[in-house]
Amino acid sequence: MRNLFIFLWNNRFFSLFLVLEVIALSMLSTSYSYHRSLRFNLVNDASGSILGVYSNISDYFYLKKENQKLLNENAYLRNQMENAFLKTDTSAIFIDTLYKYIPARVISSTTNMQTNKIIVDKGKIHGIEKEMGVISDNGVVGIVVGVSNHYSTIMSALSKNANFSAMIKSNGQLVSVSWPGDDYLHGEINDIPSHIQLSEGDTIISSGNSIIFPKGLFLGTVVEHNQREDKDLSKAKIEFYVDFNNLHYVNIIKNLMKPELDSLIINANNE
């Protein structure tokens, strides 16, 4: 034992290097999977408020663009209001709210990493929890992976570990959207059965199969589809609907039925 200490002391530079590197790498190992990043992250109120001060200033530069975005979104929503429809179908009534939207401001975001994170200025006290969906002007942005009291981090769709359940709008075929990791404009859809015809410009929307996102949010449009004779499933390249490099305000989706759905799944698993 004594010899070991003498050895470590004599090689103290190397030993300290190993210790520090092991600490760092064990932190890093949490970022290689979505589930592990849910368990460990560094978001906290102190760093959040420092970042917030800065974006308070820089936000003024985007006001015009954001206004335009809001106008478009308002128009889109008006089109969906009850009084925008000719009432012939009287069976459709809204019984209960299923989703609640919490607006938040982006205070930091990246697009150049393999797992891109967005930090926003809403947290636990605003009702944000892990695994909530995040959208921007009807496009899917990502999923909340960490919350502190006033801030939260979002793993954006630009993450190699993230998979989104989606469908092709024109025919309802279920696919999954992922990000291959090269550029922030384009994603990928996998598992397209060979009988499905895709053409450029086809819209990909969220499937509503997960409890995180409601159905019908935009993910992107198809830009390239390589169909191969010898394979059953093919891939296609899509252009993301959301401009991740230019993201200033987002909405976080709270599924009010989530506790009920969660307990249902747990019960089903137990039986």
Added chain:
Amino acid sequence: MNNIIIKNIVRFLFLVAIQIFILNQMHFFGYLTPFIYILFIIILPFQTNKLLVLLLAFATGLTIDIFGDTPGLHTSATVFMAFVRPALLSGLFGKLDFGQNEEPGIKKLGFGGFLRYVIVLVIIHHFSLFLLETLDFNRFFDILKTTFLTSLLSISLIYIYIFLFTRNK
């Protein structure tokens, strides 16, 4: 003595602030973000205790990680760079005599010498950073490309900083 500590604290705060508030928000050509904060470790005085350099590198990397919520990524790359630094200094400039508190700079090491020193450390840091981040050998060529392009940006910024803010150019 105190002077040099205060100077380095100010430099640390300044470089970290530039990194977090300006550079981290910038994505050149859509995906390149230069890293200037490592300059703090690069130009710590020659005679700084090697163990202290490691601890400072850990603290610097962790600060950047906290603000970007990238657990351990910058920490591990920066600690590795600090680990290489003493060997590199003695390998490249073993024959030179360094005074108390003297910092690596163009004046002391010569233009070519300092440039070589900066390039090696920046590339070591960037390469380990992108390698650890991607951890996918199928993308090895992409990692090399990103390392090369980002290093070009970082080194240019480091030189701009040195010409603007340091006296022993």
